[in-house]
Amino acid sequence: MSDIVNIAQSCYDRFASAMAHLRSPLLLAIRLYWGLQLSIDGWNKLHNLNRVGEYFSTLNLPMPAQTAIFVSLVELIGGFTLAIGLFTRITALVLFINMTVAFLAAEKGAFFAVITDPDKFQGASAYNDWFAALLILILGPGLFAIDTLLRRRFLPDRERAHSPA
Structure with a gap:
């Protein structure tokens, strides 16, 4: 039985490493x-400030x-x-706060329906941008980012090991 468990664990470890x-x-x-x-949305808002201001x-x-x-x-x-x-x-973080305010200002009912009506929460127009900002806030930029290049260039190896990605 332990051989089966070891094989399963080994397969899972390889799968997790690949992922x-x-x-x-x-x-x-x-x-x-x-x-x-978001940049396109901001650009479009800048070119329609009167309409955006009226909506706000x-x-x-x-x-x-x-x-x-400011939002644009x-x-x-x-x-x-x-x-x-x-x-x-x-x-x-700034974008997450911005999208949280947008969520609360424009779709408050959807924001607070996260538990009671998840489809309404996920269907809100601010949801995708809000969630993407949250993911990047928590997980960081990954290897393919200017931040990573700068960290490698300017932080000594010792400090880089303790610095979050």
Whole structure:
């Protein structure tokens, strides 16, 4: 019986190791896709500030015109830096907060339906960007990011070993 357990454990370990090699390509794909989408959204908002400001005023957001500019720039610049992997975790945190506010302002019912109606939560327009930012915030940028290149270039090996990706 222990031979079967050892074989199963060995197969699982090889499988887990193979899957671990896909972590960085997956994180790159998430960063590129959602980062570019956020940048495009920010760019579109910047070119329609009056409409965005009017929409924000219907949500009772403070200073809707200024908030529209701020959110547009956060999405444009944040999406770009997320895509290239620069200041990744800080950017992901800012975008996560931005998308949480968007969730709460525009789709509060969906946000709080995470347990009672998960389809409503996951169907909200802010969900994908919110979740992508959360993943990158927690998992980091992966190997294919400017942050990783900078860390390798400027941090000694000893410090790099203790620095999260």
